[in-house]
Amino acid sequence: MVHAEASTFAAGLSKADAYAQVLEQAEALFEGQRNWVCNLANTASLLWHSYRALPAPSAAVNWAGFYVRDRSPAAFTSPQLILGPFQGQVACQTIALGKGVCGTAAAMATTQLVPDVEKFPGHIACDGASRSEIVVPVMKNEEVVAIIDVDCAELNGFDEVDRTELEKLAALLARSCDFP
Amino acid sequence: MVHAEASTFAAGLSKADAYAQVLEQAEALFEGQRNWVCNLANTASLLWHSYRALPAPSAAVNWAGFYVRDRSPAAFTSPQLILGPFQGQVACQTIALGKGVCGTAAAMATTQLVPDVEKFPGHIACDGASRSEIVVPVMKNEEVVAIIDVDCAELNGFDEVDRTELEKLAALLARSCDFP
Numbered sequence: 543m544v545h546a547e548a549s550t551f552a553a554g555l556s557k558a559d560a561y562a563q564v565l566e567q568a569e570a571l572f573e574g575q576r577n578w579v580c581n582l583a584n585t586a587s588l589l590w591h592s593y594r595a596l597p598a599p600s601a602a603v604n605w606a607g608f609y610v611r612d613r614s615p616a617a618f619t620s621p622q623l624i625l626g627p628f629q630g631q632v633a634c635q636t637i638a639l640g641k642g643v644c645g646t647a648a649a650m651a652t653t654q655l656v657p658d659v660e661k662f663p664g665h666i667a668c669d670g671a672s673r674s675e676i677v678v679p680v681m682k683n684e685e686v687v688a689i690i691d692v693d694c695a696e697l698n699g700f701d702e703v704d705r706t707e708l709e710k711l712a713a714l715l716a717r718s719c720d721f722p
Numbered sequence: 723m724v725h726a727e728a729s730t731f732a733a734g735l736s737k738a739d740a741y742a743q744v745l746e747q748a749e750a751l752f753e754g755q756r757n758w759v760c761n762l763a764n765t766a767s768l769l770w771h772s773y774r775a776l777p778a779p780s781a782a783v784n785w786a787g788f789y790v791r792d793r794s795p796a797a798f799t800s801p802q803l804i805l806g807p808f809q810g811q812v813a814c815q816t817i818a819l820g821k822g823v824c825g826t827a828a829a830m831a832t833t834q835l836v837p838d839v840e841k842f843p844g845h846i847a848c849d850g851a852s853r854s855e856i857v858v859p860v861m862k863n864e865e866v867v868a869i870i871d872v873d874c875a876e877l878n879g880f881d882e883v884d885r886t887e888l889e890k891l892a893a894l895l896a897r898s899c900d901f902p
Contacts, residue, residue, distance in 0.1 A: 546785075546811035546849030571815070577794065579759055580805040580815050583787070587812045605726075607763070614757065625760040627807040631726035632767045635751070635760050669726030 544571060549587050551595035560592040560600075561707035565714060572718040581719045582608045582688070583627035585711070589692065590629035598696060604671055605630035605693040609637060609644055611686065613722045623648055623689065630693070634668045642666035647677035648686045653705055657698045674699035678708040680715050687721035724751060729767050731775035740772040740780075741887035745894060752898040761899045762788045762868070763807035765891070769872065770809035778876060784851055785810035785873040789817060789824055791866065793902045803828055803869065810873070814848045822846035827857035828866045833885055837878045854879035858888040860895050867901035 548567045551560055564585075571584050586607045593603035607628020611617075617624075621639040640649040642665055647654040654677045659665045662675075672693035680688040690708055694700065728747045731740055744765075751764050766787045773783035787808020791797075797804075801819040820829040822845055827834040834857045839845045842855075852873035860868040870888055874880065 544812060544814045544848065546813070546851070549812040567812070571812070575815050577792075577804055577815075579790075579807070583805055583807050584812050584815070587808070587810065591811065610759075612757075624757055625763055627759070627763050628767070629809050630767065631771065632724060632729040632747070632751070632764050633726070634724045635755050635757075635764070668724065671726070 544584075549591040551592050553595060555595060557596055557600060557703050558707070560596055561703070561711075564588045564592050565707070565710060568711065568714060569718070572714070576718065576720045578610070578688075578719040578721050579627060581715070582610075585715065586627045586629045589690075589711075593692075599674075599694055599699040602694050602696040602699060603692055604695045605633065605669065605691070607633070607691060608688055609648075609691060610688040610722060611648075612636060626688065628691075631669055634666060637666065643675050643677050644689055644691055647679050647689050651679050651681060651686050653678045653709060655700055655705055657700075659693075669693065671695045673697045676700040676704050676708060678705070678712045680712045680721070682716045682721060688715070690715075724764075728764075729771040731772050733775060735775060737776055737780060737883050738887065740776055741883070741891075744768045744772050745887070745890060748891065748894060749898070752894070756898065756900045758790070758868075758899040758901050759807060761895070762790075765895065766807045766809045769870075769891075773872075779854075779874055779879040782875040782879060783872055784875045785813065785849065785871070787813070787871060788868055789828075789871060790868040790902060791828075792816060806868065808871075811849055814846060817846065823855050823857050824869055824871055827859050827869050831859050831861060831866050833858045833889060835880055835885055837880075839873075849873065851875045853877045856880040856884050856888060858885070858892045860892045860901070862896045862901060868895070870895075 608626035609623035612624035769786040788806035789803035792804035
């Protein structure tokens with residue numbers, strides 16, 4: 543049975559170790575369950591609590607969650623992302639493909655590691671407290687089906703460890719979940 | 723544009739005032755957006771941050787979120803709820819209709835206000851830290867389509883104010899979102 547302690551992270555873990563725990567717990571949670579809402583909701587919780595257990599700047603993460611491809615009729619002519627499960631404060635419901643950090647990652651199908659969001663052209667300031675951001679696309683059959691989005695209230699909140707590990711998580715999500 | 727501050731609650735609010743802000747913000751967020759995942763994700767954030775701004779026992783809320791009717795083939799013969807958006811620690815993915823506080827609320831289509839979860843027959847201990855719980859069904863066309871679930875790490879975490887206000891929220895969700 544799933545237990546809340548899966549999202550308890552020991553103090554003093556390195557960032558790589560914390561991500562290893564996220565990946566291990568996520569893989570265990572996805573066994574026998576491919577529902578994307580359920581799996582992304584638990585993954586957002588794992589990510590959120592892992593950052594909380596790490597030293598700065600990771601501890602200053604103020605949003606961790608997902609957007610997915612909007613498959614509604616409205617999105618047919620204007621492709622957009624729609625908000626999925628997350629932990630943190632209220633967030634923008636939809637993001638047009640190509641707009642802001644999330645929309646750019648989705649349009650270009652590449653990770654965006656942004657040390658200072660105010661220097662990113664067309665940055666969407668859902669939360670004025672966010673200073674840096676990383677967005678990693680989740681690819682299925684060469685299409686972006688979702689993005690992982692993590693915001694930090696400090697500049698330079700993310701580095702190559704975050705990129706490598708979140709790209710592993712994106713690959714795990716792509717093969718473990720049925721996306722809309 | 724949606725802003726994170728929608729989930730900022732002033733210190734010193736009464737519980738009724740905090741719920742009034744949740745309802746007002748939720749209604750504004752749902753305007754022009756009926757996607758249930760997007761809307762429940764933002765609602766879980768509103769609820770979570772409202773409890774955090776209140777005195778004990780509300781401040782001890784340790785999980786706030788949703789389960790929805792599982793419409794997958796597996797759930798056809800054994801009806802069950804499946805995890806939706808939430809804030810808090812990792813949670814059980816599925817709950818059989820009639821099992822535990824959530825499954826009972828869904829099976830009976832009535833709010834379950836449980837002052838001490840250990841005294842509830844068949845309680846499912848996803849998180850051993852949870853001591854009390856309230857579960858409110860979201861009804862559409864006389865069918866339970868989802869439940870609001872809030873757990874508290876203190877006994878007697880919820881009262882008639884929570885029941886009344888969460889039932890208002892359930893009615894708002896029922897008329898504002900297209901559920902699976």
